[in-house]
Amino acid sequence: MILPRTPSFRLDGRRALVAGGASGIGLGAAAALAEAGAEVMVASRRGDVVGAAVEALRQAGGKAEAMVLDVADIEAARAAVSAAGPFDILVNSAGLARHSPATETAPGDYDAVMGINLRGAYFLAQSVANGLIAAGKPGSILTISSQMAHVGGPERAVYAASKHGVEGFTKAMAIEWGRHRIRVNTICPTFIRTPLTEPTFERPELVAWIKEKIKLGRTGEVEDIMGAVVFLASDAAALITGTALMVDGGWTAD
Template sequence: MDLPRTPSFRLDGRRALVTGASSGIGLGCAVALAEVGAHVVLAARRAAMLDDAVRAMRDAGWSAEALVLDVADVAATAAAVAAGGPFDVLVNSAGLARHGASLETTEADYDAVSALNQKGAYFLAQAVAKGLVAAGRSGSLITISSQMAHVSGPERAVYSGTKHGVEGFTKGMAIEWGRYGIRVNTICPTFIRTALTESTFRNPDLLAWLEEKIKLGRVGRVEDIMGAVVFLASDASALVTGTSLLVDGGWTAE
């Protein structure tokens, strides 16, 4: 009897580009992909933090390099991807949040959040896909979206709107690029504890509300995202495209 075998989670011989990789979720994703054998290009705006991350990863025995990049600069991003690619895996973790009451949203805040979360994400995925198509290679493109792409919340109108947009173009790209063997998906985390979000959890009333909404009773950790990104990047998810993987502790189950 021939038994089925689990597809490999390994990424040996593959090149991965991770944006927003100098800290938090992005750094966690970069480490996760490197742990399973990928050569990882860590991209972000903060050069010093990138260099520290790459040094630590190399010290751990992994293959990594740094790329200073602002995803909101579409032309510069396209040029960098063309010069450094093709990339078998993309994880776009670059993002921006400027939360506030929708009656008080400024045009400047709307444009800044949209330029990175939606426009930048769109054209980054396009640039990586162009490189793969030109090289005749398949790949996995992943955007770190949010549970707010499936629901919303107080003072989240602009942020939620951009993430809903990401889900929309992810489906469209998956439909178009499937014939090239390019898979396109998102990961949608709940509130994740990082250095940048730590101040959010200092409000005891807000923390209590979050823990009530998250059915598993705790906020997320970066490590909660790492397994998800390896799954979507690897052959273990070979038939998964055009969808979102919710890592929200049950928030959206209501």
């Protein structure tokens, strides 16, 4: 009997762009992809932090390069991706949060969150896909979305709107780009300890709410996301596109 073989989780020879890759979930994604053999381009606005991440990745034995990138500057980002690409893998992890009660949301905060989480992620996916299509190569595009793409939460109307939007473009792009063998998916984490969530973890009433909602009884760490990134980037997920992988400890199960 000939047994079926598990498709490879290795990423040797693949090139990955990780936007927001010098901190938090993005740094975890960069480390995971490098460990799986990919050559990783770490990209965000702060060149010193990006440089430190690249140095750490190289010291761990990975292949890494630095890119200073502001995903809000669509034209500059497009030019940077075109010059450095094509990238077989994109992880959109650049993001921010400006939480407030919906009655008090300031237009500037709305624009800032939408501008990075939704508009920035959208156009970076477009740039990477256009590079792949021009090169005739398959690829895997991932956006770090959120459980807040599937439920709401207090003081999270803008953030949830931005992440629900991410799920929409992910499905639509998957439909358009399937014929190019470009897969488009999201990863939807629950609360993960990163610089982004420090203000939330400092509020005991929010920590109590979070622990009550997460069925596995603990908040997340960056390491909880790393396997999902490698899986969806790899040939092990070859038939997975247009969908969301919940990494939420069961938050959205009820």
